[in-house]
Amino acid sequence: MLKTGSKAGFKPIIGGKPKVLILGSMPGEASLKQSQYYANPRNLFWEIIAALFHVDHHANYSQRATQLISNRIALWDVIGSCQRQGSLDSSIQSSTIKVNNFIELFGDYPSISHVYFNGTKAKTEFYKRVLPDLTELQHLELILLPSTSPANARMSRDEKITQWSKLQSAFTEEV
Numbered sequence: 001m002l003k004t005g006s007k008a009g010f011k012p013i014i015g016g017k018p019k020v021l022i023l024g025s026m027p028g029e030a031s032l033k034q035s036q037y038y039a040n041p042r043n044l045f046w047e048i049i050a051a052l053f054h055v056d057h058h059a060n061y062s063q064r065a066t067q068l069i070s071n072r073i074a075l076w077d078v079i080g081s082c083q084r085q086g087s088l089d090s091s092i093q094s095s096t097i098k099v100n101n102f103i104e105l106f107g108d109y110p111s112i113s114h115v116y117f118n119g120t121k122a123k124t125e126f127y128k129r130v131l132p133d134l135t136e137l138q139h140l141e142l143i144l145l146p147s148t149s150p151a152n153a154r155m156s157r158d159e160k161i162t163q164w165s166k167l168q169s170a171f172t173e174e175v
Contacts, residue, residue, distance in 0.1 A: 008081045010076075021073075072171070116145050
Protein backbone atom coordinates (compact mmCIF):
# COMPACT_ATOMS: atom_id res chain seq x y z
CA MET A 1 0.00 0.00 0.00
CA LEU A 2 1.34 3.43 -0.96
CA LYS A 3 1.73 6.12 1.69
CA THR A 4 -0.17 9.39 1.33
CA GLY A 5 1.52 11.39 -1.41
CA SER A 6 3.24 8.29 -2.79
CA LYS A 7 3.38 8.12 -6.55
CA ALA A 8 4.35 5.25 -8.83
CA GLY A 9 5.21 5.82 -12.47
CA PHE A 10 4.50 3.82 -15.62
CA LYS A 11 6.23 1.17 -17.66
CA PRO A 12 8.20 2.56 -20.61
CA ILE A 13 6.74 3.06 -24.04
CA ILE A 14 9.31 1.04 -25.95
CA GLY A 15 9.60 -1.56 -28.65
CA GLY A 16 11.57 -2.63 -31.70
CA LYS A 17 15.01 -1.05 -31.91
CA PRO A 18 14.72 2.42 -30.37
CA LYS A 19 17.47 4.90 -31.08
CA VAL A 20 16.25 7.63 -28.73
CA LEU A 21 15.08 7.47 -25.12
CA ILE A 22 13.22 10.49 -23.76
CA LEU A 23 13.20 10.67 -19.98
CA GLY A 24 10.91 12.73 -17.80
CA SER A 25 11.14 12.92 -14.04
CA MET A 26 7.82 11.55 -12.72
CA PRO A 27 4.28 11.74 -14.16
CA GLY A 28 2.15 14.63 -12.93
CA GLU A 29 -1.29 14.26 -11.37
CA ALA A 30 -3.22 14.46 -14.67
CA SER A 31 -0.99 11.75 -16.16
CA LEU A 32 -1.32 9.51 -13.10
CA LYS A 33 -5.12 9.84 -13.11
CA GLN A 34 -5.33 8.93 -16.80
CA SER A 35 -2.45 6.40 -16.76
CA GLN A 36 -0.88 8.22 -19.71
CA TYR A 37 2.40 10.02 -20.19
CA TYR A 38 1.95 13.78 -20.59
CA ALA A 39 -1.84 13.77 -20.17
CA ASN A 40 -2.05 17.38 -18.96
CA PRO A 41 -3.52 19.20 -21.98
CA ARG A 42 -1.26 22.18 -21.27
CA ASN A 43 1.88 20.05 -21.46
CA LEU A 44 3.45 20.51 -24.90
CA PHE A 45 5.13 17.10 -25.16
CA TRP A 46 2.76 15.48 -27.66
CA GLU A 47 2.40 18.68 -29.66
CA ILE A 48 6.18 18.99 -29.98
CA ILE A 49 6.58 15.34 -30.96
CA ALA A 50 3.81 15.81 -33.53
CA ALA A 51 5.60 18.83 -35.02
CA LEU A 52 8.93 17.01 -35.28
CA PHE A 53 7.96 13.46 -36.19
CA HIS A 54 4.52 13.67 -37.82
CA VAL A 55 2.85 11.93 -34.88
CA ASP A 56 -0.85 12.73 -34.66
CA HIS A 57 -1.17 14.34 -31.23
CA HIS A 58 -4.97 14.12 -31.54
CA ALA A 59 -4.86 10.34 -31.96
CA ASN A 60 -5.76 8.21 -28.97
CA TYR A 61 -3.01 7.44 -26.49
CA SER A 62 -2.39 3.91 -27.74
CA GLN A 63 -1.95 5.16 -31.31
CA ARG A 64 0.45 7.91 -30.19
CA ALA A 65 2.50 5.35 -28.27
CA THR A 66 2.64 3.11 -31.36
CA GLN A 67 3.71 6.08 -33.49
CA LEU A 68 6.54 6.86 -31.05
CA ILE A 69 7.79 3.28 -31.30
CA SER A 70 7.59 3.34 -35.09
CA ASN A 71 9.76 6.47 -35.02
CA ARG A 72 12.32 4.56 -32.90
CA ILE A 73 11.60 6.72 -29.85
CA ALA A 74 11.19 5.29 -26.35
CA LEU A 75 9.64 7.14 -23.43
CA TRP A 76 10.08 6.62 -19.71
CA ASP A 77 10.77 8.45 -16.45
CA VAL A 78 13.87 8.42 -14.31
CA ILE A 79 11.87 8.11 -11.09
CA GLY A 80 9.90 4.91 -10.64
CA SER A 81 8.30 5.99 -7.36
CA CYS A 82 8.48 8.79 -4.84
CA GLN A 83 6.44 10.86 -2.44
CA ARG A 84 5.16 14.14 -3.78
CA GLN A 85 2.20 16.39 -3.12
CA GLY A 86 0.80 17.71 -6.40
CA SER A 87 2.61 17.63 -9.73
CA LEU A 88 5.65 19.86 -9.32
CA ASP A 89 9.12 18.32 -9.45
CA SER A 90 10.14 20.69 -6.66
CA SER A 91 7.64 18.88 -4.38
CA ILE A 92 9.32 15.49 -4.78
CA GLN A 93 10.78 14.32 -1.46
CA SER A 94 14.32 13.37 -2.41
CA SER A 95 14.74 10.72 0.30
CA THR A 96 11.77 8.76 -1.10
CA ILE A 97 12.99 8.52 -4.72
CA LYS A 98 13.38 5.07 -6.23
CA VAL A 99 14.67 5.10 -9.80
CA ASN A 100 13.65 2.80 -12.60
CA ASN A 101 15.85 -0.12 -13.67
CA PHE A 102 18.01 1.34 -16.42
CA ILE A 103 20.60 -1.44 -16.37
CA GLU A 104 17.87 -3.82 -17.52
CA LEU A 105 16.40 -1.35 -20.01
CA PHE A 106 19.72 -0.62 -21.73
CA GLY A 107 20.59 -4.33 -21.65
CA ASP A 108 17.30 -5.18 -23.38
CA TYR A 109 17.55 -2.29 -25.87
CA PRO A 110 21.22 -1.81 -26.85
CA SER A 111 20.12 0.18 -29.93
CA ILE A 112 19.53 3.26 -27.72
CA SER A 113 22.30 5.74 -28.42
CA HIS A 114 20.73 9.05 -27.36
CA VAL A 115 19.04 9.97 -24.09
CA TYR A 116 17.12 13.25 -23.98
CA PHE A 117 15.95 14.69 -20.69
CA ASN A 118 12.60 16.46 -20.55
CA GLY A 119 13.69 19.05 -18.01
CA THR A 120 16.37 19.56 -15.39
CA LYS A 121 14.92 17.29 -12.68
CA ALA A 122 15.09 14.25 -14.98
CA LYS A 123 18.71 15.01 -15.85
CA THR A 124 19.74 15.74 -12.26
CA GLU A 125 18.26 12.53 -10.88
CA PHE A 126 19.64 10.43 -13.75
CA TYR A 127 23.17 11.78 -13.26
CA LYS A 128 22.95 11.39 -9.48
CA ARG A 129 21.16 8.05 -9.11
CA VAL A 130 21.53 6.14 -12.40
CA LEU A 131 24.66 7.16 -14.31
CA PRO A 132 27.15 5.94 -11.67
CA ASP A 133 25.86 2.37 -12.24
CA LEU A 134 26.05 2.57 -16.07
CA THR A 135 29.80 2.30 -16.49
CA GLU A 136 29.49 0.23 -19.69
CA LEU A 137 27.40 2.79 -21.52
CA GLN A 138 29.79 5.65 -22.26
CA HIS A 139 28.54 5.63 -25.87
CA LEU A 140 25.27 7.27 -24.84
CA GLU A 141 24.70 10.87 -25.87
CA LEU A 142 23.01 12.66 -22.94
CA ILE A 143 21.16 15.85 -23.88
CA LEU A 144 19.09 18.21 -21.73
CA LEU A 145 15.96 19.69 -23.31
CA PRO A 146 13.64 22.28 -21.77
CA SER A 147 10.70 20.89 -19.85
CA THR A 148 7.47 20.64 -21.83
CA SER A 149 5.53 21.17 -18.60
CA PRO A 150 3.19 24.16 -18.28
CA ALA A 151 5.23 25.03 -15.16
CA ASN A 152 8.06 25.97 -17.55
CA ALA A 153 6.40 29.19 -18.68
CA ARG A 154 9.59 31.18 -19.23
CA MET A 155 9.99 29.66 -22.69
CA SER A 156 7.46 29.96 -25.51
CA ARG A 157 5.99 27.02 -27.42
CA ASP A 158 8.05 27.91 -30.51
CA GLU A 159 11.26 28.20 -28.47
CA LYS A 160 10.59 24.75 -26.98
CA ILE A 161 9.99 23.26 -30.43
CA THR A 162 13.26 24.79 -31.66
CA GLN A 163 15.18 23.30 -28.72
CA TRP A 164 13.45 19.94 -29.05
CA SER A 165 14.36 19.77 -32.75
CA LYS A 166 17.74 18.49 -31.45
CA LEU A 167 15.97 15.12 -31.26
CA GLN A 168 16.03 14.90 -35.03
CA SER A 169 19.84 15.00 -35.10
CA ALA A 170 19.96 11.52 -33.52
CA PHE A 171 18.40 10.18 -36.70
CA THR A 172 20.48 12.21 -39.17
CA GLU A 173 23.67 10.77 -37.66
CA GLU A 174 22.79 7.26 -38.88
CA VAL A 175 25.07 5.74 -41.47
